[in-house]
Amino acid sequence: MKAAVLHAIGKPPHFEQFLDPTPGEGEVLINVSAAALKPVDKQMAAGTHYASPREFPVVCGMDGVGRLEDGSRVFFGGARRPYGAMAEQTVVRRVQCFSVPEELDDVTAAAIPNPGVSAWLSLKHSAKLAAGETVLILGATGVTGKLAVQIAKILGAGRVVAAGRNEHVMSTLHELGADSTIRLDKPDEELIAAFRREAGEKRFEVIIDYLWGRPTEALLKAITGKEFAIGESETRLVEVGESAGATITLPAAVLRSTALTILGTGGMPSWDILSDAFQQVMNSVARGTLRIETERVPLAEIEDAWERDAHAHRLVVIP
Template identity: 45%
Template sequence: MRAAVLHGIGRTPRCESFPAPVAGEDEVVVTVTAAALKPSDRWMAAGVHYAPSVFPTVVGLDGVGRLPDGTRVAFFGLRPPYGGMAERTLVRCGMWLPVPEGADDVMAAAVLNPGGAAWKTVVVEGDVRAGQTVLVLGTTGASGRIAAQLAKGRGARVVAAGRDQRVLDELVARGVDSAIRVDRPHDELAAAIAAEGPYDLVADYLWGAPAEAVFAALPRTRPAAERTRYILVGMSAGETASLPALALRRAPVQLAGSGVGGPTSIADAATGYAEVLRRVRAGEITLDVVPAPLADVEAVWPKAGSDRRTVFVP
C-alpha cells in the first residue's frame, strides 16, 4: 500500500510503498479516507511527543475511514508502525468514534483532534455556561479557534487572543466579543487582557510569554472571593513560563492541564465529536481546511501553516 513513511527522527515523511497491515487479535484493518496533519504529528516526527522507536514507521496519529463492514469511523489508538496517513491502517478494537451522517470525510478528519480537544476543554473541564467570560489564548491554531466558537455557541462572552489578525477579524465577524493581539510588549498585553476581564475560564494554547502576561493581568480583574479556572492545553509559544506565586493567590486561579486521558470516556468523546460536527454543518463553527493528495506529503509537510488544517487523502 501507499503510506507517508518516516525513516528517522527529524526527517520529512515521504509517500512510498509500505507493507499492508494484517489484523491480529483485538485489531481491525481500517481503510483510510482522510487524515489531518496536526502539531502532534509534527512532534512525533521530530521526536518531541509520541516519538517512534522503530523505523520505518507510518506517520499520522488518527484519521477517518471505514471498518471492514463499511461503517464510517474516526479512529485513533493505532498499532505501530502503522499510522493514519496511509491507504490502510491498524486500529485497536473499539478505538474509534462514529462519523455522523452528513459529515464530509475531510472535515470529519480535520476537526477530530482539535475539535475533541476544544470540546473537552470548554465543556468537560471548563464547564462553560451562558453568561460567563472566556479568554482563549491562542486562536490562530485549529483547536483554539474551535474553542472560541464553541464557547460562544454555549452563550459565553468570548475574548480571542492570538497573533493572526486575519483569524481574529474573522472570529469577531462571526460573533466573538473581543480580540487581542498577543505579539506586543508584556505590560501592554497584560493591560489589554485585564481590560477585558474578569474571566471565568482561560483556555491557553500558547503558554510562554503570553501566559506570563495573563497571570500579570488576572489579579487586576476580579475580587479575591471569585475564581478563574485556567486550563493549559498547548505550548506553542514556549515550554516554560515564569509564574509568580501571588498571581495565583490574589486572583485566585485554579490551574489545570488538559491532555491525553482524563475523565472523558469514548462514549463522551463521541458525544462531543458529534456536537462539534453538528455545529460545523450548521455554520456555527468554521475552520479553514485544505485537502491534499497523500502523494504530496513530502512537499506539503514543511509548508502547512497553523491557521489552516491540511488533510491528506489517499
C-alpha cells in the same frame, strides 16, 4: 501499500511503500480516505511530544476517516504502531472507531474531531464553563483556537475574548463569535494592560490556553492581584498547547492573590463524555454552527506539505 513513512526523529516523512497491515484480536482493518496533518503529528515526528516514536520506520498520522471491510465509514484514532493514519490502510482497535454522519464529507470529518473535541472537552469537561461566563481564548488564530471561540458561544459563554498575533486571522474572529480581540504582538506592558482592560471587573472566568510561553506569562501578570481580596470570582485556566513556548515562569503571587486554578488536559475522559463530545461536535458541523477550513493534499506530496505553515486552516492528506 503507500504510506508517509518516518525513518528518524527530526526529519519529514517520505511517501513510499510499507508493509500491508493485518488486524489482530479486537482490531479492524481500515481503508483510509483522509487524515488531517495536525501539530501533534509534527511534534511526534520532531521528538518534542512525550509519546514520540522510539522505533523506526513508522507511519505518521494519529487519526483519520476511512471505511471498514464491511463498507461502513468511521473516524478512527490510535493506529497500532508501526502503522499510522497517513497510509492507504491501517489497523486500530474496533472500540477506537466512531461512525461519521452521512452529511459530512471525508475531509471535514477527518479534520474536525481532534481540534473540535479537544476544544469541546477543554471548555465543558475541564473548565466546566457555565452559561454567561467570560472566556479568554489564548491562541485564537490557530485551527483549534478558532473552533474554541465558536464552541464557547455554542456552550453559552457570555463574552468571548480572542487573543492572537496573526493580523489577518484576527480580523475574521468576530464573525466566528468573538466579542473582542487582543493582539499579542505588542510590548509586554501594553499587552498586560490589554489583558487587564478586557478582563474588567468580572475577570476571565475561563481561559483556554493554546500558547503558553510569553503570552501566558503576560496574562498571569495581568491577573495578579494588588491587594488582599475576599470572595473573588474563580479563574480556571486550561493548558492545552504550547505554540508560543514549552515552559513558563509561574510567580507565586498570582496563585496567592487570585482564585486561579491551572488545569491540564492529559488523561482520557470517560467513554461516555468522549463520545458525547464527538457527537456534539459532528452534529454542530453538520448543522453549520461550527466551521473549519481545510485543504486537500495528496499523500504523494506529504514531504512538501509537512514543511508548510498552514495558517488557520488544516491540511488533510488524501491517500
